[in-house]
Amino acid sequence: MPTPPSVSPTARRHSSATVLKLFLPSLLGVLIFFVPLTLGGRTTIPLDHMVTGAKALLGGASGYYALALIVAGALYPFYKGIWRRSLTDVIFTVLKFAGILTAVLALTGWGPAFLHTPDMLPFLFEKLVIPVGLIVPIGAIFLALLIGFGLLELIGVLVQPIMRPIWRTPGRSAIDAVASFVGSYSIGLLITNRVYQAGEYSAREAAIIATGFSTVSATFMIIVAKTLDLMSVWNAYFWLTLVITFLVTAITVRIPPLSGMDDTKTDPEPEAESGRRWSTAWNTGLDVAAKAPSLPASVALNFREGLIMAISILPSIMSVGLAGLLLAKYTPVFEWLGWVFYPFVAVWGVEEAAAVAQASAAGLAEMFLPALLMGDAGFVARFATGVVSVSAVLFFSASIPCILSTSIPIPVGRIVVVWFLRVALSLLLAVPTGILVQSLV
Numbered sequence: 023m024p025t026p027p028s029v030s031p032t033a034r035r036h037s038s039a040t041v042l043k044l045f046l047p048s049l050l051g052v053l054i055f056f057v058p059l060t061l062g063g064r065t066t067i068p069l070d071h072m073v074t075g076a077k078a079l080l081g082g083a084s085g086y087y088a089l090a091l092i093v094a095g096a097l098y099p100f101y102k103g104i105w106r107r108s109l110t111d112v113i114f115t116v117l118k119f120a121g122i123l124t125a126v127l128a129l130t131g132w133g134p135a136f137l138h139t140p141d142m143l144p145f146l147f148e149k150l151v152i153p154v155g156l157i158v159p160i161g162a163i164f165l166a167l168l169i170g171f172g173l174l175e176l177i178g179v180l181v182q183p184i185m186r187p188i189w190r191t192p193g194r195s196a197i198d199a200v201a202s203f204v205g206s207y208s209i210g211l212l213i214t215n216r217v218y219q220a221g222e223y224s225a226r227e228a229a230i231i232a233t234g235f236s237t238v239s240a241t242f243m244i245i246v247a248k249t250l251d252l253m254s255v256w257n258a259y260f261w262l263t264l265v266i267t268f269l270v271t272a273i274t275v276r277i278p279p280l281s282g283m284d285d286t287k288t289d290p291e292p293e294a295e296s297g298r299r300w301s302t303a304w305n306t307g308l309d310v311a312a313k314a315p316s317l318p319a320s321v322a323l324n325f326r327e328g329l330i331m332a333i334s335i336l337p338s339i340m341s342v343g344l345a346g347l348l349l350a351k352y353t354p355v356f357e358w359l360g361w362v363f364y365p366f367v368a369v370w371g372v373e374e375a376a377a378v379a380q381a382s383a384a385g386l387a388e389m390f391l392p393a394l395l396m397g398d399a400g401f402v403a404r405f406a407t408g409v410v411s412v413s414a415v416l417f418f419s420a421s422i423p424c425i426l427s428t429s430i431p432i433p434v435g436r437i438v439v440v441w442f443l444r445v446a447l448s449l450l451l452a453v454p455t456g457i458l459v460q461s462l463v
Contacts, residue, residue: 122337
């Protein structure tokens with residue numbers, strides 16, 4: 023393979039085998055995570071096709087597979103001796119055992135009828151737990167291709183001029199953002215956690231990525247758009263939601279609590295000298311590829327990490343997620359909380375300001391709840407709700423338990439503060455954007 027003209031003599035010392043080691047696994051990883059394919063009339067990324075195939079292969083046993091992971095997740099804190107490390111660990115260990123109970127109820131149909139309405143246990147178990155229980159371990163197997171052979175480092179150096187000034191994160195965090203958006207927030211968080219544990223992200227950078235980039239996938243956005251009858255403006259909804267989500271992240275990184283977090287790391291991204299960005303990126307990627315472990319060893323390590331993350335997430339999704347859904351449906355908690363957001367909507371003169379604010383607050387329990395609550399509202403209210411559902415990023419039925427299952431040192435209280443800031447800023451941006459889109463259609 024010819025050496026690019028700007029590559030330094032250092033890069034030329036790498037063998038052609040090292041160049042192939044950088045590009046072949048990385049390109050396969052890009053294909054699996056980022057390139058949509060149409061199979062059986064369904065267009066999505068190959069990883070999603072694999073998960074769908076695995077679920078079909080398991081058939082009725084998929085529920086028992088998920089239950090086994092949940093039981094393992096509840097027992098894991100005792101196996102590692104971490105269940106009493108802090109009050110938060112004690113609480114979440116108890117919640118994990120509650121997750122076993124709720125999973126058994128979901129699987130068997132036992133218990134009160136109100137728990138088995140379509141938006142309660144069936145939604146949590148079938149739409150969240152089983153897919154996440156499959157996508158995280160399967161995704162972890164192929165994650166080795168994407169992050170283990172130099173691609174992360176090569177791209178990181180190239181996009182430093184974009185990522186650092188705007189979002190104050192290393193260039194390599196662009197991979198996390200794209201993985202979340204085209205694949206799954208759980209995969210994005212798996213990447214973030216692995217890179218943070220390697221000392222390549224600081225605590226602040228990892229928290230920014232986890233709370234600002236790890237949103238729901240583009241495929242799930244289609245479900246939100248259909249529920250809110252926004253498919254007629256799909257392109258506007260998709261791209262404007264993407265812009266608002268990352269614009270809000272650019273603001274939250276500059277204010278507490280994220281701005282004050284520890285920013286030290288043991289293995290920072292290389293700085294590119296002026297006029298030598300491609301050369302530095304090329305050298306960095308090849309150096310990592312040369313030192314990378316064998317593919318089987320890398321796959322084994324990533325699969326182990328993915329399995330641990332899966333068993334850590336699933337019990338909390340069942341218990342914390344159910345608690346949030348019950349609060350949203352049967353108590354006025356989120357209705358009261360919604361009044362905090364009312365001024366951010368009312369300032370734009372929207373008639374349904376109170377309803378939009380309260381629906382947005384319900385998103386703390388589950389990101390899909392606002393869409394369910396606002397399906398019959400006016401266009402601006404529906405558009406703003408659809409944007410906020412995605413740009414809020416954080417919710418207790420899944421993404422927050424995912425973050426808490428990682429090594430990223432951001433407690434529940436800070437996560438909730440970041441959620442509040444994201445919702446408030448999203449509403450300030452989404453409502454006038456909805457008014458503009460309405461005037462153009």
